[in-house]
Amino acid sequence: MKHFINPNDVDSVEELVQLGLELKADPLKFQHLGRNLTMGLVFFNSSLRTRVSTQKAALNLGMNVIVMNVGSDSWQLEFEDGVIMDQGKAEHVKEAAAVLGQYCDVIGVRAFAGLTDRDEDYKEIVLESFRRYAGVPIVNLESATRHPCQSLADLITIEELKKKERPKVVLTWVPHFKPLPQAVANSFAEWVLKTDYEFVIANPEGYDLAPEIRKDALVMHDQAEAFKGADFIYAKNWSSYEHYGQVLTQDRSWAITEERMALTDDAFFMHCLPVRRGLKVADAVIDGPHSAVIQQAGNRVWSVQAAIKKILEARG
Amino acid sequence: MKHFINPNDVDSVEELVQLGLELKADPLKFQHLGRNLTMGLVFFNSSLRTRVSTQKAALNLGMNVIVMNVGSDSWQLEFEDGVIMDQGKAEHVKEAAAVLGQYCDVIGVRAFAGLTDRDEDYKEIVLESFRRYAGVPIVNLESATRHPCQSLADLITIEELKKKERPKVVLTWVPHFKPLPQAVANSFAEWVLKTDYEFVIANPEGYDLAPEIRKDALVMHDQAEAFKGADFIYAKNWSSYEHYGQVLTQDRSWAITEERMALTDDAFFMHCLPVRRGLKVADAVIDGPHSAVIQQAGNRVWSVQAAIKKILEARG
Amino acid sequence: MKHFINPNDVDSVEELVQLGLELKADPLKFQHLGRNLTMGLVFFNSSLRTRVSTQKAALNLGMNVIVMNVGSDSWQLEFEDGVIMDQGKAEHVKEAAAVLGQYCDVIGVRAFAGLTDRDEDYKEIVLESFRRYAGVPIVNLESATRHPCQSLADLITIEELKKKERPKVVLTWVPHFKPLPQAVANSFAEWVLKTDYEFVIANPEGYDLAPEIRKDALVMHDQAEAFKGADFIYAKNWSSYEHYGQVLTQDRSWAITEERMALTDDAFFMHCLPVRRGLKVADAVIDGPHSAVIQQAGNRVWSVQAAIKKILEARG
Structure with a gap:
């Protein structure tokens, strides 16, 4: 290399x-x-x-x-x-x-x-x-x-934690009041698409990642639907690609709560950090037994x- | 540890x-x-x-x-x-x-x-x-x-320089125009109180350290009196604990001068640095043969x- | 030393x-x-x-x-x-x-x-x-x-590149809109004057370096004239020593162009970096085969x- x-x-x-x-x-x-x-x-x-x-x-x-x-x-x-x-x-x-x-x-x-x-x-x-x-x-x-350093650490973490050969991995947009880059989300999508994991991207309308990044990944605009049966929830905010760099919504119903996580198959919660508690994720989720964020950072x-x-x- | x-x-x-x-x-x-x-x-x-x-x-x-x-x-x-x-x-x-x-x-x-x-x-x-x-x-x-890193260095310095088994150590407040933390003074008091040195704290009224810090140390509000017979003068400014974080006085008669040092038993001058010359201590004292500040910093x-x-x- | x-x-x-x-x-x-x-x-x-x-x-x-x-x-x-x-x-x-x-x-x-x-x-x-x-x-x-760290690197570079025993070295002022220190120019002059190189300083009137620095070096106020037969062109801006720290002129005819370099004996172009392209030197010169700036920085x-x-x- x-x-x-x-x-x-x-x-x-x-x-x-x-x-x-x-x-x-x-x-x-x-x-x-x-x-x-x-x-x-x-x-x-x-x-x-x-x-x-x-x-x-x-x-x-x-x-x-x-x-x-x-x-x-x-x-x-x-x-x-x-x-x-x-x-x-x-x-x-x-x-x-x-x-x-x-x-x-x-x-x-x-x-x-x-x-x-x-x-x-x-x-x-x-x-x-x-x-x-x-x-x-x-x-x-x-x-x-x-x-890419983050994405590789993410895949290492999934390999360590996965309980089935081909886990369902969901990358989900979470709300933020500031426009953030697409880098982490882009990279995660690209790297996961090089594995054989089942992969879903969940984001509000207007937040679809660049076509050359998401390729043929399944994109859903309903977070609850996307979470069903998930083994890994990867939360991240990004600003709009279509309306470039804009914050189109701060819809807090997209934040990760215990209720939302209950829809998954006991999924691990992942985030690249730093994460704003309360805003993007409930304390109970990030402090809970399925939080992988410290292991992920260690990787x-x-x-x-x-x-x-x-x-x-x-x-x- | x-x-x-x-x-x-x-x-x-x-x-x-x-x-x-x-x-x-x-x-x-x-x-x-x-x-x-x-x-x-x-x-x-x-x-x-x-x-x-x-x-x-x-x-x-x-x-x-x-x-x-x-x-x-x-x-x-x-x-x-x-x-x-x-x-x-x-x-x-x-x-x-x-x-x-x-x-x-x-x-x-x-x-x-x-x-x-x-x-x-x-x-x-x-x-x-x-x-x-x-x-x-x-x-x-x-x-x-x-x-504590400072206080331990201070005790190392006193051990190196002391001429009698149980020296008289005076921690004295000196004037400053800005409110400074109590950390160095607190720590020095706590650590000296764990030795068998004779220990006196000199400060103006309103500047007594926290009761749980100074414990039963002798506190004097007359610097000249406190200096008598001292072997080590440890100068430091701190803001008020009682009126928390306030500058109650900038009384320059509390600055360390040659005249004041003459009241001691040829005491060494100590300060954790940085020190404002002229304001807290006379050049003649800090540049003099009994200044321990560089050795103290080295420690x-x-x-x-x-x-x-x-x-x-x-x-x- | x-x-x-x-x-x-x-x-x-x-x-x-x-x-x-x-x-x-x-x-x-x-x-x-x-x-x-x-x-x-x-x-x-x-x-x-x-x-x-x-x-x-x-x-x-x-x-x-x-x-x-x-x-x-x-x-x-x-x-x-x-x-x-x-x-x-x-x-x-x-x-x-x-x-x-x-x-x-x-x-x-x-x-x-x-x-x-x-x-x-x-x-x-x-x-x-x-x-x-x-x-x-x-x-x-x-x-x-x-x-001096720069000047020594400059001499190392000249020693590596010189094609004759006693090359002609020209230190030339170049324009800049901000007042810059004389340090690099001073030092270069002092160090070259300790060698047996032929040495010329070219600068506009009012920009002569300090007398104790330039000593008996030849100072020319006509850049084109100074460049004739040069083996090394050392470009640097400095502010006035005489009218201390002032920008007396931003005369862009003193910037280093291919035309100006053509007057030299295929001279190498040197500069301590950072250099403002376009302002002090043409891209064609600094990107050209006789640019020594990266080698010089490496040294x-x-x-x-x-x-x-x-x-x-x-x-x-």
């Missing part, structure tokens, strides 16, 4: 999931692999889980880690070609990425969606610029439209460690 | 002081103890000494260190139970602490007092939430009402290293 | 350049040298290249690294003597530097010019305070008037690693 930016970079989802489980059982097994190599982490946006779990994963692989907060540690970057840089942005990504590539052997990048220009966001200009100019492998630490170490391990091996 | 949050977590102050001195003599003696373990440092507030000395201590014990600034690196946390999180705070400490506990083997936390609600502050909601939810040992890097490494060492051993 | 603050701290520029090239060929050769030692990096200003390359260099030498952002991680420092600290600055550099010297074996400091008071800036109050109070070696990570690792290596050896 050369980069870990989007699903096209991955040969076998199945193999990565198994590798994640193997690393969880023996975290330091490949500590020799990254010895004297440097993992650079570049954050254009805030991070807690990703920041800490990725450092941990790189350290488990024996690497050194250097962390950069763009904006507070450094300055804003320009991404457009051919522009005269006489405004606020002091450096072009062409230089920034190429220079970081001189110092780091692998670079992780986090850069959220702007949510104002759909084409711009879906071009993945930041991550693809790093891929193009850095000269070293890039790991996506959540980009405008994808969050973030093994997912990114699996990705970096594959990258280090391909590096030769 | 399971945690290092308040004095109740400590079996023997005497033993910790001796361990600190031992580590100072041989910093890398226990470097094997933390090999491949991760120390997470979570800062809700600014830090210089604590930030750097704790990293140094963890490195001396062979640990990896991951640092998080809440607010700039990440987002604000919610601490209340049962709340509907539809305001600025994006994540509940229940998840944040539990997740960090998945990645880190020991977590240090700094979270200052709000100084508006006394009951709230004295409940130590941040540190106690981490104790409750993280699932791993917690080190107090200064909380609302305690600063911050050995105090927190002693605490972490005890925690690593108890972890088994 | 005791410190690496200004050219007076350096015995032999030639030797440092050779050491840099040696380290580039074998980065981990001296990894034993810094084992269990701590490099502290203190940033009063933003940084990308310096931040990451210095961490990398210290890691290559086997050191641990602790990074501090003054202002966001910590608080503002006071540098004046004898002041009553009753304003915004919470700690004096006397304590801050001395305390960091207790925790770190070598300290790197970045602190830009204020550009309002020339005497103040040229006294180098921040760096010289650290030299005076820290008690450990100091590395200049760009100060008010010097950037930042070897320059600061050479400096730290010399310091560690002198430390004994």
Whole structure:
């Protein structure tokens, strides 16, 4: 694996999931692999889980880690070609990425969606610029439209918890007052569609994910109906793709309650975190015995460690 | 020792002081103890000494260190139970602490007092939430009402410098224009009261520390009187406990001058730093031969290293 | 070498350049040298290249690294003597530097010019305070008037690329709308003047560098004339020394274009980065085959690693 930016970079989802489980059982097994190599982490946006779990994963692989907060540690970057840089942005990504590539052997990048220009966001200009100019492998630490480290951790968690070979997995929209990116939902859909799980997406009208993402997945606009017989409920808010970046409804009947969960087949509750309690999910659900959120977050170490391990091996 | 949050977590102050001195003599003696373990440092507030000395201590014990600034690196946390999180705070400490506990083997936390609600502050909601939810040992890097890493360094310093078995130690209030927490003063009083030193607290009326902190310590409202025969002067500003968080006086006659120090028995001057020169202490005192402030700050490494060492051993 | 603050701290520029090239060929050769030692990096200003390359260099030498952002991680420092600290600055550099010297074996400091008071800036109050109070070696990570880590990397790059024994090197001012420090230009001039290269400084009237910096270097106010026969074009904006800190002109005819480069002897284009494309240099030049900017940035690792290596050896 050369980069870990989007699903096209991955040969076998199945193999990565198994590798994640193997690393969880023996975290330091490949500590020799990254010895004297440097993992650079570049954050254009805030991070807690990703920041800490990725450092941990790189350290488990024996690497050194250097962390950069763009904006507070450094300055804003320009991404457009051919522009005269006489405004606020002091450096072009062409230089920034190429220079970081001189110092780091692998670079992780986090850069959220702007949510104002759909084409711009879906071009993945930041991550693809790093891929193009850095000269070293890039790991996506959540980009405008994808969050593969999260999705891989999600699949690892489902593999650990599933009670039947082919569980029913429901990705459901939950309400939020702010417009949030589609990255986690997109990524989860893409990755689950590479498994043989039964998969349903539940969201209000106007919230259908991009056609190239959801493909032929079953989309239901009735959450209660979708929950019937589910083994896993994956809750996440996202803003509209159709009316790009807008909050069309904050309908709280879509929040996850005990009553709603009672419709499932004793499903596990999943969420990528951070989660707003009360708003998106009832305390009784997230604190209950079928809540998988902490295990899921813990698995973030093994997912990114699996990705970096594959990258280090391909590096030769 | 399971945690290092308040004095109740400590079996023997005497033993910790001796361990600190031992580590100072041989910093890398226990470097094997933390090999491949991760120390997470979570800062809700600014830090210089604590930030750097704790990293140094963890490195001396062979640990990896991951640092998080809440607010700039990440987002604000919610601490209340049962709340509907539809305001600025994006994540509940229940998840944040539990997740960090998945990645880190020991977590240090700094979270200052709000100084508006006394009951709230004295409940130590941040540190106690981490104790409750993280699932791993917690080190107090200064909380609302305690600063045990500082107090242990203070006792180490007194042990190094004392010229008699049972020195007279004076904790004195000094003026400041801003309301400051009681944490350092509280902690120093509690820790000194666990030794057999002679102990006097000097502060203006209205500045008595909490009764459960000062216990039966001698409190004097006349600084000059208190200084007589003192071997150590520990200067610190704090805001009122009685009129909680208020600045009742900025009386500059309480600043530490050469004249005032002349009343002591050649006492050493101590302060936890940062200190505002001119305002709290005369340059001649802090720059003089009896100033212990740099040695005291240097001992911050050995105090927190002693605490972490005890925690690593108890972890088994 | 005791410190690496200004050219007076350096015995032999030639030797440092050779050491840099040696380290580039074998980065981990001296990894034993810094084992269990701590490099502290203190940033009063933003940084990308310096931040990451210095961490990398210290890691290559086997050191641990602790990074501090003054202002966001910590608080503002006071540098004046004898002041009553009753304003915004919470700690004096006397304590801050001395305390960091207790925790770190070598300290790197970045602190830009204020550009309002020339005497103040040229006294180098921040760096010289650290030299005076820290008690450990100091590395200049760009100060008010010097950037030796950059200049050494620049000379390493010229040595790698030069096609004749004594190349013609031109330092040229380029336009910018904001007042920028003279540090990079000053330093480059000082360091080149310690070599036997042919050296010309090109800048508009009113932009002559300080007399004690440029010494007897040839200063030309006609860029086209200066470029004739040049082997290296080093572009950099700086604000006026004479009318201190002012932007006297933004004359875009001083930007580096292909036409202007055609006057040289196939010169390499150099810039310390970040660079504003379009404003200071045409895309065709910086993206062209004679652009040395990425190689130059890459050499930042070897320059600061050479400096730290010399310091560690002198430390004994």
